[in-house]
Amino acid sequence: MWRRCDPGEIAPATVAEIERAVAGTALLLHHRRWPEALRGDPAAAVAVAVDVLHRHPPGTAATDLAMSGLLVHAARGDATAALVLAHGLAALARRHPRPGELVDRAARWAPRWPRRHPMPPARG
Numbered sequence: 001m002w003r004r005c006d007p008g009e010i011a012p013a014t015v016a017e018i019e020r021a022v023a024g025t026a027l028l029l030h031h032r033r034w035p036e037a038l039r040g041d042p043a044a045a046v047a048v049a050v051d052v053l054h055r056h057p058p059g060t061a062a063t064d065l066a067m068s069g070l071l072v073h074a075a076r077g078d079a080t081a082a083l084v085l086a087h088g089l090a091a092l093a094r095r096h097p098r099p100g101e102l103v104d105r106a107a108r109w110a111p112r113w114p115r116r117h118p119m120p121p122a123r124g
Contacts, residue, residue, distance in 0.1 A: 001018055001068055001071065002064070002067040002068050002070070002071040002085065002088070002089075003089070003092065003102065003105075005071060005075070006105060006108050006109075007074070007075070007082065007108055007109055010071075010075045015071075015072055015075045015076065018068055018071060018072055019040075019069075019072045021068070022038070022065060022068050022069045022072070023038050025065060029048060029052065029062055029065060029066060031047075031048045031051060031052070033047045033048050034048055037069055038069075042073040042078045042080070042081055043080075045066075045069045045070050045072070045073050045081060046070065046073075046078075046080050046081055046084050048066050048069070049066045049067060049069070049070045049081075049084050049085075049088065050084060052065075052066040052067075053066075053084075053087070053088055053091060057095070058088065058091045058092035058094075058095055059092060059095065063088070067085065067088050070084055070085050070088070071085060074109060079111045082109045082110065082111055083109075083110055083111055085109050086106040086107070086109040086110035087106070089102050089103075089105050089106035089109065090102070090103060090106040093106065
């Protein structure tokens with residue numbers, strides 16, 4: 001599901017359904033923060049997703065589970081979860097035969113940080 005959802009287009013009932021599916025899965029991630037992530041801690045979900053993305057290729061069951069858990073927090077407005085979700089989509093796109101859709105979706109999830117103008121040089 002995390003591969004096909006755009007921000008703002010996921011109904012709250014769908015988010016709740018994904019959350020229940022992740023919590024009820026028989027597949028367990030062997031990560032020390034996974035129990036916290038299952039209890040709804042967005043920071044733990046981000047930590048698990050980052051570690052899983054580094055240890056497993058995109059598209060594996062472990063990655064899908066971690067990223068689906070992350071999708072719940074991203075859909076509820078957590079900017080860090082959205083940024084890591086965007087990274088996961090971009091990583092998956094590199095291995096996908098049709099990467100364009102995933103790259104576009106990653107761009108839609110990535111938070112748009114305000115651009116700041118550099119400070120003028122100090123006079124002195």
